[in-house]
Amino acid sequence: MDQSKEQRILNSVSYNAVKGDPESVLDCIDNYCSQKEWAMNVGDEKGVILDKVVEEADPTIALEFGTYVGYSAIRIARLLKPNARLLTIEFNPEFASIAREIIEIAGLSEKITIIEGHSQDIIPQLREKYQVDKVDFVFLDHWKERYCPDTILLEECGYLRKGSILLADNIVYPGAPDFIKYIRSHKSFDCTNYPSHLEYMKVEDAMEKAVYMG
Ligand SMILES: O=C(NCCCCCn1ccc2cnccc21)c1cc(-c2ccc(F)cc2)cc(O)c1O
Numbered sequence: 005m006d007q008s009k010e011q012r013i014l015n016s017v018s019y020n021a022v023k024g025d026p027e028s029v030l031d032c033i034d035n036y037c038s039q040k041e042w043a044m045n046v047g048d049e050k051g052v053i054l055d056k057v058v059e060e061a062d063p064t065i066a067l068e069f070g071t072y073v074g075y076s077a078i079r080i081a082r083l084l085k086p087n088a089r090l091l092t093i094e095f096n097p098e099f100a101s102i103a104r105e106i107i108e109i110a111g112l113s114e115k116i117t118i119i120e121g122h123s124q125d126i127i128p129q130l131r132e133k134y135q136v137d138k139v140d141f142v143f144l145d146h147w148k149e150r151y152c153p154d155t156i157l158l159e160e161c162g163y164l165r166k167g168s169i170l171l172a173d174n175i176v177y178p179g180a181p182d183f184i185k186y187i188r189s190h191k192s193f194d195c196t197n198y199p200s201h202l203e204y205m206k207v208e209d210a211m212e213k214a215v216y217m218g
């Protein structure tokens with residue numbers, strides 16, 4: 005059976021990246037996806053914005069929706085302090101298993117837990133099953149129509165604390181209009197927009213940061 009694009013990305017990382025070097029894994033994926041086959045990684049341009057917000061948050065517990073092949077999980081985890089952890093949620097089992105291998109090549113398996121399932125099912129389980137009390141940083145990069153309901157669910161479950169930082173990808177393209185409308189009008193969130201471009205393309209996109217004010 006023909007290999008998937010995601011399997012071809014793993015092949016390229018496995019062949020070209022330096023084992024245990026997250027930067028070389030990121031560079032390999034960015035080179036493959038800009039020169040060979042486009043893929044929906046946050047990419048190198050928006051990745052710099054992600055880096056800055058993660059450094060600002062300096063999270064102990066980070067959460068990501070939308071692992072895909074693990075590119076943003078590696079971007080986030082490479083910046084975490086020694087005892088900090090990233091939980092990343094992926095509903096596609098093939099993507100989850102490819103991400104696990106790419107994360108292993110980056111040497112970040114100890115810092116990253118991949119949870120397979122749908123966000124609305126996993127969020128209520130984070131406290132009991134994953135010992136999560138509060139979440140310091142959240143990266144939203146899954147179904148765009150889930151950004152808003154999942155943000156509400158995180159708040160209702162009590163995982164957000166004063167200063168928790170949310171960062172959402174694809175605010176312009178594909179877009180998350182209901183999320184933007186909700187988050188910018190909600191008094192408990194302080195929002196900042198970061199104009200950028202769609203990964204590997206000359207297409208406008210943006211990221212939105214929202215700081216929970218309690
Ligand atoms: O759709 C995108 N991402 C989401 C993929 C599916 C996530 C599914 N999923 C994962 C965890 C999880 C947990 N619960 C429920 C569902 C869950 C996306 C698309 C584009 C894009 C595509 C075509 C185009 F022409 C231009 C742009 C660019 C991006 O950067 C993107 O992020």
Ligand SMILES: [Mg+2]
Pocket residue numbers: 044045046145173174
């Ligand atoms: Mg995205």
